[in-house]
Amino acid sequence: MVDHCPRCGYVFAREAGFFLGAFVINFGFTIAGLGVIMGALILVLAGGGSPGSIAVVALAAVLECVVVPVAFYPFSKTLWSAIDLVMHRGESWSALPTVADGVSET
Numbered sequence: 256m257v258d259h260c261p262r263c264g265y266v267f268a269r270e271a272g273f274f275l276g277a278f279v280i281n282f283g284f285t286i287a288g289l290g291v292i293m294g295a296l297i298l299v300l301a302g303g304g305s306p307g308s309i310a311v312v313a314l315a316a317v318l319e320c321v322v323v324p325v326a327f328y329p330f331s332k333t334l335w336s337a338i339d340l341v342m343h344r345g346e347s348w349s350a351l352p353t354v355a356d357g358v359s360e361t
Contacts, residue, residue: 281328299312
């Protein structure tokens with residue numbers, strides 16, 4: 256990912272921990288998917304599920320926990336940057352210090 260937008264100068268990672276919001280979006284998306292899988296597990300168990308069908312649902316849950324966060328993270332970073340851009344509309348981006356400029360986390 257580039258440091259800033261070449262058109263408007265928006266700085267993507269202005270401070271340490273900036274993409275924590277992207278992590279939260281990614282986490283929420285993953286948990287929502289696990290909620291759907293949990294609903295499927297409840298339906299399987301209510302129907303007297305066999306060990307094989309329970310294993311399929313468990314495998315789906317494991318894949319959800321591993322694949323979705325990795326695959327969705329770039330989209331969550333983009334979504335978080337868009338949310339931040341809307342929240343700080345009209346600010347001058349070139350005047351803000353960035354992590355690349357040596358701004359410390361403290």
